[in-house]
Amino acid sequence: MARILIVEDDDHIRTALRLMFEGEGFVVDDAPSGEVGVALFARMASDVAIVDVMLPGMTGFETCQALREASDLPIVIVSARDDTVDVVLGLESGADDYVTKPFVPEELLARVKAHLRRRPERSANAFQLGDLHVVPDEGVVRHADGAELHLTSTEFRLLTDLASANGKVLSREDLLERVWGYDYFGDSRLVDVHIRRLRMKIEPDPASPMFLVTVRGAGYKLVL
Amino acid sequence: MARILIVEDDDHIRTALRLMFEGEGFVVDDAPSGEVGVALFARMASDVAIVDVMLPGMTGFETCQALREASDLPIVIVSARDDTVDVVLGLESGADDYVTKPFVPEELLARVKAHLRRRPERSANAFQLGDLHVVPDEGVVRHADGAELHLTSTEFRLLTDLASANGKVLSREDLLERVWGYDYFGDSRLVDVHIRRLRMKIEPDPASPMFLVTVRGAGYKLVL
DNA sequence: CTTCAACGATCAGAATGCGGGCCAACCGTG
C-alpha cells in the first residue's frame, strides 16, 4: 500500500503510531529526530510523513522544510502547541496539515488517508535499492540526490528480474531464460558480463558489491 | 488569484469569511445552502470550497459529495461538532480538511492556502512544459512570451498522448496505436520522424532534448 | 597447490535512433 515516515521523539507515541499504521496496511519507517527522518526519507522515498514539532536537534518545521525540498510528499505536522501562530507557521513552512496533541489516532489516520487520496498514482512496480530508486515504467534509475543514471534495456531487465525474484538466487540459466528468452543459445558467460556492467553503474563500490551478490557455484542474487 | 466558494448559512460568519478572503485577493462566491452552493459551483468553477456542516436542506457532507462528484477541488469542512466520528466521516465523504468552530480565521486561511498550493494551475488537461503552455482544448501551444506556436494535428496528438502517460515510457507501438489508431499498419520509423519534427518545434535545443526524451530500446517519454 | 568459477578488458558486428531528402495528398489563393 503506502509508505509512511513518522518522525517523533516520544517512544510511546512513536510505537503507537507505528502499530496503528501497520495495522492499516502501511509500511512504516520511524525516526526519533529530524536528521534521521530526512536521511530515512532519502532512502525510502516515503509516500507521506508525520512530523512532530518538538524534536531534539532540528525542529519539526525545519524537518518539514528539508523534506519539502526533497519531495512534494504530503506532510502532517503534529504538535502539542495549538497556538494559531504555530499552525500558520507550520502550514507555511510546507506542511499540508497540522494536528494538535493530544490527537485522536483515528482522526490522524483519516487525515493521512485524505492526503494520500490526492497523490498521483505511483508506478506500482517501482522499488528502492539502497539510495537508488528504480522506476521501470519510466525507464530510469534515480539516485537519492536526484541524479539520474542510465541503464540499457538489457541491464534494466536483468535488474528488474533479479528484483522480482525477491532475494532468491537465480542461476545463469534462469537469468538467460528470463532476460534473453527461453530458447536463447549462447555463452553463459554473457550473464557475467552484464552483471559486471550493471554493477559498475549501480554499486557504490563495484569491487565489493553489496546489492548484486555473487553466490559462487549457484548464480546471483539481489539483496534488499 | 483564486476563486473560493463559501457555503455557510450563518450570515455573520459568511460575510466575515467573504471579507477576509476578499481582503486576501480571492474572488468569493457565497451560498447560504448546499443546493445554492452546488449550483454556484457549476457556474463559477471555483478553485476551492469551504462548506459548513450544519445547513438547512442538504447537509455539509452531502454538499461535499456533490461537489466532489463534479470536480476534484479542495474542500474544507467547517463544523461546530468536533466529534472524531464527524471528522472521519467528513474526510471520507471527500473533504480534504476539517476545521472545528469556533475557528481562528487565520488558521482557516492558512489551510486553504496550503490546499491551493497543491494545485498550481491545471485547468482540466492543460499543462506546462518548461516555458511552453499547452492547452489541448484550444489546440494551441503558447510560449511564455505570448508567441503562439503552431503544431500540426499529428504532432499535437503525439504531445498530448505522451503527456497523459505522465512520465511513463511509451513504445513506438503504443504511440502508433494511440496517435494513428489501433489497426494502423506502417513503418514504426514514422514515429521517429514526427518526434523529430515535434522536437524541432518545442525543444530549446533539439539536438539534446530535455522534454521529449528517447529511452533507447523502449520508446519515448515526456518529462515534467 | 590445484582447480575452476568468476572477473575484467577488449573488440567487432548488430541494433537503434537520427537527420535529410523525397513524394503524394491536401488546402487556400490568385
Place this chain on the structure above:
DNA sequence: CACGGTTGGCCCGCATTCTGATCGTTGAAG
C-alpha cells in the same frame, strides 16, 4: 484551374550505442 505552401508518410545512410563473444587473469574452495 494551376500554383505554391503545408502536412503526412516513407526510405536511406550515417553515427552512436549496445550486445555478445573471446581470452587472459584473479581468487576462493577443497
